[in-house]
Amino acid sequence: MNRTILLAAVVAIIVVIGVVAVLVYRNETVVQKSTGSTYYPVTVRDASGRNVTLYTSPSRIVSLAPSDTQVLVSLGLGKELVGVDYYSYLLLKYLNATSDLPQNVTVFSPSISPNISGIVALRPSVVVDELGLIGDYSTQLSEAGLTTFYTNADYAGNYTAIEKSITTLGKLFDRNTQAVELVNWMNTRIHSYESQGDTGVAYLLWVNPDHTFYTAGSNTFINTILNLSGGVNVFSNTTGYPVLSPESLIVGNPQIIIAQELTNLSYTLYMINTMPGIANVSAYTNHRVYVMSQNLPTFLLDEPGPLSVYAIQMINLAIKGDAPSYISSAWVESELNVTLPVF
Known part of the structure; x- marks a missing residue:
């Protein structure tokens, strides 16, 4: 009799444990479904x-x-x-x-x-x-x-x-x-940074040994930056990144030349100073030639990402005459306070 009662009690306990386990499992499953990510796939x-x-x-x-x-x-x-x-x-x-x-x-x-x-x-x-x-x-x-x-x-x-x-x-x-x-x-x-203007700007991406040079045409991101900065791309009659002759620079006759640094600053200036006909270009005769260092300034202008907004301010300062002739990383960091936001 006692064994029967004991057996019945054990069975009852096992059943209760089983029911509780099922309820706990179901509850955990519901919690996982309600708190887990439903975004993926x-x-x-x-x-x-x-x-x-x-x-x-x-x-x-x-x-x-x-x-x-x-x-x-x-x-x-x-x-x-x-x-x-x-x-x-x-x-x-x-x-x-x-x-x-x-x-x-x-x-x-x-x-x-x-x-x-x-x-x-x-x-x-x-x-x-x-x-x-x-x-x-x-x-x-x-x-x-x-x-x-x-x-x-x-x-x-x-x-x-x-x-x-x-x-x-x-x-x-x-x-x-x-x-x-x-x-x-x-x-x-x-x-905040954009400005209206009609200052003629020539952008020199690269100058070859024969003084031909790469620039940016009207359908490029650099052209957009120049326009938002208060400038007008003198090579907007081209598309993509064409190679142009020194004569094109004379015909365009920009008020400002912005060049990417080549191997170093001195070599960049040498290539610009020895360009055939450069003395006939307004930007050169008026000492409005700006060279951007190879690092942060060039990154800001060349990489179409969030940080490119600072390029608008950088080019605008050059157009207004408030930037140094050599736009270095140190100057950009101190003047523009470039930061990449994290949300």
Whole structure:
């Protein structure tokens, strides 16, 4: 009798434990569903026209272009970047902002082709890169089993294209609110820095040994910066990045020349001073030639990302005559207080 009662009691206890376990399991499941991320999976179309799906929140990101890295850091994803290209790291170093990245972040050496084996070794959730820069290597990245997402900010012709890239990355990484904040931050500074004017500006990207030079045409981002800064691109009758002759500079007769530093400052000035017919150019005779150092100033103007808003202010100061003839990183940092926001 006692054994029967004892057995019944044991069975009852087991049943109770089982019921409690089921209830606890069900409760935990509900909690997980209610507190866990419901954002993923998400599918976003990238610049190549592909629909890219991320099934979980990406915790290991590789970025291979400074314009993209700027955006990702600003969206609060810096600590998720396990690998970046050399120029992205260099830009953050100029800004004293490498602390936004993990201490053990992998920095890939400058190369025309991506270090695919090195990227694979990092086991990234997704690789972000510029469509115009990756070229034929996109197939190799896919064949290596990597999830890739391509933007096209490096070939943006205006700020609208940059904003589109920001909002697209915001959608991919569940940073929609931060993307809106970043776009608003940019627009506030654009409106603050922009200026109306008609000062003729010639921008020299590079001067070749024969004194032909690369410049920026009307459909480029640099042209947009010049216009917002109160200048008029004297080579706006061209498109892309054409190579022009010294005679073109004489015909354009700019009031201001802004040149990127070549090997060093002295060599840059030598190439400009010895350009055939330069004495007939207004900017030269009036001592309105400005050389931008190879580092931070050039990054601000050449990389179509959030930091490019400071290029508007930088060029505007040159147009107004308030910038030194050699626009160095030190001057830019002290005068413009360049900072990359993180939202």
